[in-house]
Amino acid sequence: MLAALAGQAAAEPVASDDDSVIIGADPGWRIEDVQVRASFFDQHGRGFQSQAGDDTPGSEYMYMFQPSALITVRQSANIVHQLMVPVDAITAASPDAVDAISTASRRNIAFDFDLRSKYKVTEHDTLTSRFMAHGEEPMGGGVLGAGWQRGLADDNATVGVNGSIGIDGFDDHDHFGDFLGKTARETLNANVSASQLLSPTTVIDGSYGVTYQHGTLRTGWNAVPTTDGLLTDEVLPRGRVRQALSARLAQFIPLTHSTVKAQYRAYHDGFGITAHTIEAMVYQYLAPWLYVRGSYRFHHQTGVDFFTTAIAKPFDDMTTLRTADSDLAPFDANEWSVSASTVRGRGPFKLWSFSAELMRYTRTNDLRITVGSLSFGRPL
């Protein structure tokens, strides 16, 4: 959409002749910036939905290599595209589980093609668009989105709205791994957001979003234990409304060359999950070109109304809602990360930037993930 607008923009250049004298002629399409990151995920834990291993709950052991790239392309003075291409190479996800029938979790490659564009229509108004395609065995899907953002009071404040529609198509399975045919789910999402400068060192922003999902929301091969020691299929509602409200404060401290950020998020959905998440981040400059970052995040969620680790008979095979998915269970999650980053344009690396991060995520219902990442980038 924005590419089409770009053609119109080229035909009707916003910059006047006087501007071109001052800032030069618009050079047109060019790659502005490239960043590359490689992350390694190591996951351990157990969940009742998994049939991997000999015990119940089953293993959730997995490791994954994720290279990703972020390419910023400037089309004109007013239009910028940002393309993100993450590739998830899952080298072992519950390889002995029933879902290995599709080989989806034995060895899998998943990719995203995520293109976000910004078109500065006027000094105060910006249009955004998003096109995202996702592919992996045994599913594929995409998202189309658009938004508008307006700066107020000399950009002391901004307000914005955006929305998107997404469709996923995938193979449906039962908990034995038998193929049940093709199925799909649809997603509608709308958000409003605002930001406000509170002082020369303080900014606050917030957003509210609502998402409606419809279709096959379950993961086909997830199993639910019964009280007599057998397993049955997961059954989820076919619709889900999800709402989230978040606020974030960022404070720069000139005296110590530090930045502190705090974030709170509240969430509720039609499955009955209520969640609260707080996160704090501290950035400290060690040199004008080098800073370290430490963060801590705490997440608490209630489980869905129909979560069970042993459903009692009798129940209706087709209609009785049930899941043993550990992701839909009540739990607390703790996450911390530390990283060191250089600032491009400063210090010995000139235009290059480098970053290294170690992250640890743990849940109270037996899940532990460690992530190590390296990244680098430079403007072109």
Place this chain on the structure above:
Amino acid sequence: MKARVLWLLVAIALVSACRIVPRNRRQHLADPTMQPDEDVLRDRAHAKIHTAREGASGGDGEPAGGGCGCSN
């Protein structure tokens, strides 16, 4: 009492929000560490975990669920 203190803090924040910060006093706001998207790839990697492993992910600024086949 706690609620009153909370409302007082909110009121102070809103009153101060009326203050205009001129462009020539925004150098600290332009610091790389102050940007909301200062490391997009890192945020994506973190979101990968939250989206895949938390039933309460999404819904704010990003579509919730879909794309990972993980019941979110």
